[in-house]
Amino acid sequence: MGDSVGDNMVLSMKKNLNLFFIGLVVFIGICSTGCAVRYNHARVGIVNNYDKNMVYVGLFIDEQSGDASGDMIVKVVPPARRPLPVGERDYLDLVWGGGYGSVKFAFSFGFYDASEDSYNVYDCSTDYLELEEGDEKVFRIDSTDDYFVN
Amino acid sequence: MMLVYLFFRNFMKKSFLLIILFTLALPIFGIIDTNDYYDINLIEKNGTFNFESYKRSNHSYLFGGFDTNGYTEILGRMRLNIGPPELIGFYLVSEILFSNSDKRDAGGEFEKTGNTMLFYGEAYIGFKNKWTSVKFGFQNLISSDAIYHRLLLDDYSGPIFALRWSQLLSRYVDMDLIYSFIRPHQGEWSPNLTTLYKKGELYGKSLFVKKFNFRPLPWIRIGLSDSVYFLGENFNIWFMNPFSIYFITLSLNKFYDEKFGSGLNTGASDLKIGLDFQIGFNGWRVYGELLVDDSDAFFLMFKYPIFPNRIGAVLGGEIRGYLFTRYLKPPKAAEFFLKNLYINFEYAITSKYVYSRDHVCNYEYVREEYQKAYDPRNPISQTELDRVQRVGNFIGYMYGNNADSIDIAVGWRNDLERTKDYGAEYQTDVYYDSFKKKKFVDRLFKFQLHYRHYRLGDERNIVAPYYMNEHYYYDVDPDLDSDGDGVKDNDTSNRETEFLRVVLEEGNIFDINFYSDIFRITRFVVGIETKFNFHWRTRLPRTSVESTDFVFRWEIASVITWF
Numbered sequence: 001m002g003d004s005v006g007d008n009m010v011l012s013m014k015k016n017l018n019l020f021f022i023g024l025v026v027f028i029g030i031c032s033t034g035c036a037v038r039y040n041h042a043r044v045g046i047v048n049n050y051d052k053n054m055v056y057v058g059l060f061i062d063e064q065s066g067d068a069s070g071d072m073i074v075k076v077v078p079p080a081r082r083p084l085p086v087g088e089r090d091y092l093d094l095v096w097g098g099g100y101g102s103v104k105f106a107f108s109f110g111f112y113d114a115s116e117d118s119y120n121v122y123d124c125s126t127d128y129l130e131l132e133e134g135d136e137k138v139f140r141i142d143s144t145d146d147y148f149v150n
Numbered sequence: 151m152m153l154v155y156l157f158f159r160n161f162m163k164k165s166f167l168l169i170i171l172f173t174l175a176l177p178i179f180g181i182i183d184t185n186d187y188y189d190i191n192l193i194e195k196n197g198t199f200n201f202e203s204y205k206r207s208n209h210s211y212l213f214g215g216f217d218t219n220g221y222t223e224i225l226g227r228m229r230l231n232i233g234p235p236e237l238i239g240f241y242l243v244s245e246i247l248f249s250n251s252d253k254r255d256a257g258g259e260f261e262k263t264g265n266t267m268l269f270y271g272e273a274y275i276g277f278k279n280k281w282t283s284v285k286f287g288f289q290n291l292i293s294s295d296a297i298y299h300r301l302l303l304d305d306y307s308g309p310i311f312a313l314r315w316s317q318l319l320s321r322y323v324d325m326d327l328i329y330s331f332i333r334p335h336q337g338e339w340s341p342n343l344t345t346l347y348k349k350g351e352l353y354g355k356s357l358f359v360k361k362f363n364f365r366p367l368p369w370i371r372i373g374l375s376d377s378v379y380f381l382g383e384n385f386n387i388w389f390m391n392p393f394s395i396y397f398i399t400l401s402l403n404k405f406y407d408e409k410f411g412s413g414l415n416t417g418a419s420d421l422k423i424g425l426d427f428q429i430g431f432n433g434w435r436v437y438g439e440l441l442v443d444d445s446d447a448f449f450l451m452f453k454y455p456i457f458p459n460r461i462g463a464v465l466g467g468e469i470r471g472y473l474f475t476r477y478l479k480p481p482k483a484a485e486f487f488l489k490n491l492y493i494n495f496e497y498a499i500t501s502k503y504v505y506s507r508d509h510v511c512n513y514e515y516v517r518e519e520y521q522k523a524y525d526p527r528n529p530i531s532q533t534e535l536d537r538v539q540r541v542g543n544f545i546g547y548m549y550g551n552n553a554d555s556i557d558i559a560v561g562w563r564n565d566l567e568r569t570k571d572y573g574a575e576y577q578t579d580v581y582y583d584s585f586k587k588k589k590f591v592d593r594l595f596k597f598q599l600h601y602r603h604y605r606l607g608d609e610r611n612i613v614a615p616y617y618m619n620e621h622y623y624y625d626v627d628p629d630l631d632s633d634g635d636g637v638k639d640n641d642t643s644n645r646e647t648e649f650l651r652v653v654l655e656e657g658n659i660f661d662i663n664f665y666s667d668i669f670r671i672t673r674f675v676v677g678i679e680t681k682f683n684f685h686w687r688t689r690l691p692r693t694s695v696e697s698t699d700f701v702f703r704w705e706i707a708s709v710i711t712w713f
Contacts, residue, residue, distance in 0.1 A: 039652060041693035055528050064651075071644055078611060082531040095608065095652050095693055110527070120527040134694055 038098035042131040045091045045138035046084070046107055053083040054141065055119040056109035058092050061128065063100035083112065083119065089138070094131065104128040107139050206675065206711040207231035217683075217703035223251035229271065239279050243289075245271030272309045280584040283316040283577060291328060293359070293375065294426040294439040294464065295573035298557045298602075299498040299547055301441035301462040302359070302377060302424050303328075306548045307517050310357075316577040321368070324577040326361040326375075327392055331383040332517065332545060354383035355513050357545065360392055361424075363576050369431040371576065375424035381513055396421050420444055420507065420515075428573070433473030435571060439464040441546070443504045443515075457616070459647040460504040462547060466496030466557075472567050490566040492559075499554035500547050502648040506612040516543045520613045530613050538613055552607035554650060561598030561663075594677070595666045602659040607650040657687040665709075677709040 048054045058077030065073040080090040096103050110123035124144045129137060141147045210228035215221070226248050233241035247269040274287025288309035293302035303310075312330030319325055332355040361375040378389050378396040388399045400419055426439035443460035472489035480488060505515035513519060520530060520538050544550045563569065568588075573579060631637070665679040683703040690696050 037653075037692060039690075039693045041690060041695055043695075057529055066644065073644060075609060076529070076611075076614065078530060078532045078535055078614075080532050082528065093690060093695070095654060095690060097652065098692075118528065121529060122527065 039095045040098055040100065040103075040133040042094045042103075042105075042133065042135040042137070043091055044094060044105055044107075044129075044131070045089055045136075046109070047089040047138060047140045048084045048086055049140050049142045050111060050144075051086060052111040053085055054109055054111050055079065055082050055121045056084060056090075056107050057121050058094075059106045059108055059125070059128075060094060061104040062094075062096040063103065102130045102132045105131050107141075109141060111144065206713050208713070209709060209711040211679070211707040211709040213705065213707040215703060215705040217701050219701050221251065221253045221703070223249060223253070225249040225251075227271070239277050241276050241278070243272050243274050243276065243287075245273060247271060270309075278580070280581050281318045281577070283314075283575070283580065285312070285314045287311065289314065291330065292574045293361075293424060293546075294373070295371075295428040295435075295437050295571060296439060296464050296466055296496060296498075297468065297494055297572050298466070298496045299464050299555065301439050301464060301498075301500070301546045302375065302422060303357070304544070304546055304548055306542050307545060310545075316575070316580075318577040318581050321578065321581070322365050324363045324365075324581075325392070326359070326363070326574075326576060328357070328359040328361075329385065329390065330357045330359075331355070332357055332379075356380055356383055356386070356389075358386075358389045358396075360396075363578060365578055368578075368582055369429065371428045371578070373424070373426045373576070375422075375426075377422045377424065378419050379422065379513075379515060380419040428571075430468075433470035434468065436465075436467040438466070441500075441504070457643050458501070458503060458645045460501055460506075460551075461647070462498070462500035462504050464496065464498040466494065468492065468494040468571070470566055486564075487562070490564055491562050492566060493561075494557075494559050496557045497554070498547060498549075499649055500549075500551050502552040502607065502609055503616045504551040505544060505546060506551065506614075506616040514538065514612045515545050516612070517545060518543055524613055524615070526614075530611075535611060535613060539610060549604055549606060550610060551612060552610050552648065552650060553605060555602055555604035557600070557602045559598055559600040561596070561600075563594070563596040565594060592670075593667045594675075596664070598663040600659075600661050600663065602657075604657050604659075605650055605653045606655040607648075608652040608654050653691055655687065655689050656691045657685065659686075660684045674710055674712045677711065679707045679709055681705040 044058065046056055056079050058079075060075040060077050061073070062075065065071070077092050077094070080092060084090055094103070094105060106126045106128045108122055108125040110120040112119060126139055126141075126147055126149075129149060131137065137149055139147055139149050208230050210226070213223070213225040213227065215223045215225075227245070228247075229243070229245040231241060231243050248266055249269065250264070250266040252265075270288065272287075272289050274285050274289045276283065276285040278284075288311050290305035290309050291303045291312060291314065292305050293300045310330045310332060312328055314329075315325075315327045317325045317327075357377060357379045359375055359377040361373055363371050363373045365371050376396050378400075380386065380389070388394065389396065391399075396419075400421065421444060423442045424439065426437070428435060428437040430436060439462075441462045443462075469492065470489075471491035475485045475489040478488075479485075507514055516538055518538070520534060524530065539550050541550075542548050547553070549555060570583070661681055661683040663679075663681050665677060667675050667677045669676055681704070683705070685701045685703070686698055687701075688696055688698045
């Protein structure tokens, strides 16, 4: 590497050094504008009131989803733990874009099948519930087709 | 200016006493890095500070660490770099550690040793000259010249078993071939491994990388890489061919269909294409890397993409003080201080779904993975997911997908002018470096302040096939017609490429690093090193329920180095 090439480059770079630092500050500024963003939050719980262990997932339709069947986006939220033992509860935190109003949420769940020694999380599901910022709802699952929300 | 001059003149006169004072006043310091899961043997990345840690090829140290979460650790490490003079060019690198930490459950045979565990680090044999370099064994591999983060291959997660061949083709082009097998960390030296991979479920993954670096000028490097990540640990003959293009190889797969059970797994493959660059010399440089995960013919043919792009990017730079002191000509003492000062900056970002897998491929781009086949009817829990996606477990970017980070560091080391840039050591760099004068420093003193801000987004599930969020029922009902047009196999995603649309966690890390030689006996140097690490982690940031944890960690080590 020839030093003369390096010297010339460095000399010309010195002139642009302020530009570099200004660019750095602007870049950090742009990044920090993200700090102004706020998110909505809701918490949903699930209680296993049936007599068998249960697996579940959350089905979350937020503001990214369209309404038509081909535009629908259903986000699958992993369970906090699996399986959920009899009589116990879990919580899921849902976060979506601030200022977007309400979103929809349902649980899909299934109970332990001793004959096949397996689970199917898509055996049953609740209806979609509308959630708004700050909501805390608990789904109490009493059986495969009986639940209530409070 | 006069005051500054007087200060530094005074400093130089009493520098030895100051160093002694520092070592007494500041408790001493470590080189091992653990993440929030107390993984061992991660490779610390502290910018220029840590590169060629002590400028001496062999070292050993005794380390102690604790944090405000109750973590304590006693650790010993020895690294040897042996180059027999009778075999010019050949060398052997070996690294071994023992550790005892109450945050790590040893189990198995290590119960008998009082929870003290043994680990390997790098362990390889190599041959090098200015035109070619070959390494075989467990080695730290990186995919670009970045300081903190790389997207395809990152050394943070520890050594990978590989054959690496770097070859100078001309002064304008060099070639880098990596054939590697991916296994968990060089971890427990114990039969416990059988509990990680049960019999009958034993399988591994391989990552083959071909890379060509082009240099229109010696100080400009543009690298293009073509890599394939596939199921099985084998030297797949189609993928080993350095002249093949993996996309074409996979397209030919139907013609080269393997016999069932032969284990070549040409079909269960994941393509990644990379572009990276570095520009700079004499104390400044800028660099970057771009990764396209699962490049698909639909993109090449400019057809409507059926899935979102899975991409990541890194951009960074470094400036060193001697770039300026050569022209500013400050007083001698001030020059000594200023020329050894450095600052670096780096930004890395990955989109949602990078490093996740297709539904036909039962593996993830991580070291320790979810070992069972994914069962959509009994999906993975968040707890299991957190284990797979822990920081540093990814083979690429340490934070995984849908994440970003900013790093800034300011530091000083007295041998800065002779400290190479942290880089992947491509052969053309080795070639040009061979013309430079070598000078070894007698004493070493290093100090660095480093700050990182990182963010982790939503839907970072790399275990579930990434289409499941559009067709979550697909695995259970392959006949699902989600767009309702009566045709069941034309469903496409209406997701778009996303970067951190929603942030679920963010963190700030600030650390202070310090090292100093203390005294020397013949070829052995005794030094001391310490690190103060402050980590603020905010869960569900900018929501009504956000909460922040703070952890302070202190590390200290006594170090012996020798040539």
